[in-house]
Amino acid sequence: MKFLDEYRRADLARALLREIASIVTKPWVLMEVCGGQTHSIVRHGLDQLLPKGVELIHGPGCPVCVTPVGILDQAMAIAARPEVTFCSFGDMLRVPGSQTDLFHVKSRGGDVRVVYSPLDAVEVARAHPEREVVFFAVGFETTAPANAAAVLHARRLGLKNFSLLVSHVLVPPALEAILQAPDCRVQGFLAAGHVCSVMGWCQYVDLVARFQVPVVVTGFEPVDLLEGIRRVLLQLEQGRAEVENAYPRAVRRDGNVPALQTLQQVFEPTDRVWRGMGTIPLSGWRLREKFREFDAAHRFADVPLPAAEESPLCRSGEVLQGRLKPDQCPAFGRECTPLTPLGAPMVSNEGACAAYYRHRRSPC
């Protein structure tokens, strides 16, 4: 398959690994930001192939994992209402809130549907004017443009029964929070290629200048990832700190301009709670005032919520900040498995704990 096979070629990967080995003279700590990258790294075993001393730590870039319990509880409370058809990406259905998950809401009669696009949810709303259709708008900058487009589309159609429960989060403020932590070990970042395809790599220029940390925009296939790692290591060894684009087939300096305009029109920045990391200033998007009628949080403001509760055993906060490897958590593979997840990183296809559990568990 074009644009995939050539980035999975073993000979190219080996050549990059040889080059990486020839560059490295001392230990370095890199963070890959995106959960999709984490899974690719663990799936292909790339970290096993790097020179000793080069450590990859896994960043907070899994939208499922960082969605706070409070919003999950809100989602489940809304989804349980008899008049609501609740549409979501499949990943969110198994994430535990304080008391339950969306699969259980569904099994108790809640009308919960998996969709592949927010526009499918708009279509459900159009076809069923008697239902209140709510789409769970989670995710980073990657999923936001389609959600913004769905709102504009619903308004054009004159729909009165469509809304978004918005929990959008943004990458750069999270990287800044990680860099500001007193015990931060990260010396260079592989920036998430898909986020940058929307936002452009220019987003990181300021961060790199302020923190003197290399940022390389990186793709998701083995050859992409190794090239990103090679470029970060080269910068570190040469004492440089720059933004580089190692994913030029998808990413431009200024990103996707029409998408950015749509985002700007529909969303505005807001403080956001990250599961496991706390509140990060201006790290999310919410619907602008003029789109309030499409805001599920506003429309269902009277839905009673349980007090948000996290498992006392789950240390996903440390995992999400790269302070703890998933298999170093005492609950990993014991109390916490994909069947009995204590935290979101064990649930999501992009969660670091799930990646370790699926691909790297030692025999039980």
Add this chain to the structure above:
Amino acid sequence: MLSCPVPQSATELVLLGHGSGGKLSSDLLRQLFLPAFSNPLLDSLGDGAVLELSGERVAFTTDSYVVRPLFFPGGDIGSLAVHGTVNDLAMMGARPEFLSASFILEEGFEVDQLRRIVASMAAAAREAGVWLVTGDTKVVERGKGDGVFINTTGVGSVRTGLAPAPQRARPGDVVLVSGSLGDHGVAILSVRQGLEFETGVVSDSAALHGLVQAGLRADPDPHVLRDPTRGGLASALNEIAAASHVGIEIEEESLPVQPAVQAACELLGLDPLYVANEGKLVWICAPERADALLAELRQQPLGRQAARIGTVSAERPGLVSLRTRLGTQRIVDTLVGEQLPRIC
């Protein structure tokens, strides 16, 4: 007391995942059905049971079909209901002979659609050389069913000495598959409502007993035969590894996957290893027979893309691992529930 905010594993309600063939299904089987019905034939957990009836060995199996949409590229619920049950018999080494069919119809379902389904079942049965000898029809009120559900039960004869079983994989054995992986699941997904995209992928739904009979010429004593349906190849291999207390190592490079299936899986965030097949089999054989068996399978229309994909080992019993193209290793686990689409 520790108050856990998380759904307990002993879930009190049936979830969709309980029907997915993954871990939840297995829990339901082991914790609820087996304790209630336990007997030596059931407890062996094959694709069906092999019974001794007046000195004859008879294979006996049943399956229900609830596929949506009812008609899909490469088949429909009717042909699937024949192929699925015939294949369960074939995986016991049996020659399928007789089927029963039960229809649960929803009030308001179009008779014309039923006619199409029945015609397709009849054609599939004729082609497979089985007779549909008994049946039943029930109708439930509108809204209490989903158009049509079909159950088929099959019996077939098994020759003496032939006893493939998931418990019989031995270290050193070779693992073969009869063709490309994931075709059925992707064909279904490609026409599901809300997810219509052009793949050109058709379901591989087919009766496999002819292929098995051909393979038996090269390997008269298959250790394990399995059709990797729900949960795909990964789930089938995990079941075998657990039942035989062996490790199974497969090679990423050798897995046959059609480019269109691979592409659809990339788009949807699925792994072809976990996507359903309805016309493929896994054959685990003694190492000295592998080459002849592969050659024999490849001569058959349903086995042209057969491949040797891995080996059975004494190491890491119960685990299936995959050697990547880069030479690293990873675990291929059973799915917990439904394979979920990726979010970004």
